[in-house]
Amino acid sequence: MTANVQPTLDGTAPPQSADYETWLAVVWPHFIAAAASGRTFTCYQVADINKLPAPPNPQAHWGRLMTLLRDEGYIRTAGWACSDRPTTHHSGVRTWKGTTAARREAAA
Template sequence: MTATVQPALDGSIPAPTKTRTQRQAEDYETWLAEVRPRFIDAAATGRVFTCYEIADAHDLPAPPNPQAHWGRLMTLLREEGYVRTAGWACSDRPTAHHSGVRTWKGTAAARRAAA
């Protein structure tokens, strides 16, 4: 069965909508090597951000275990001195239903490292 497209009232055919599929990394180390530089760059700006904002802006893959690995990434970056906690915000992730999520801010050390 093929899907039919409903024309608009003026008779024009709307452009097809693109569905976005998110890649998922095969293993943690490969995923970490791809996403870590993007988060370090975000920290170097000194602005407040959420994990989803950075992942969405750079079309980053999902980790093998999303429930654990996003938090582990941010813990590593905090322990290395790149980020600190900045508070809480409502998530922009479509599947999160505006749940509360941690926000992060780059440290002065992260800004110096980028210079």
């Protein structure tokens, strides 16, 4: 069974990775770089700016990624904002900020 994938604004389907581990290896460095920047960000902002592929299960894997980054000590919660994602109608989303560990990882 394939998950429903939200089309992009031009009507095409976003690229999607075949398995979670492959997808994680692709997106992880972009989120570490965002965390190391010192700026507050949302998951969607990082994905959109870097044109990252959708995970195999978008409903679960984006949140799992952010939980892994937090649990590994790379990010911490910074608050809430209105989402920039076109399909959310400005719903509230968590914002994140990088930690010292993220700055060290990016410098390595």
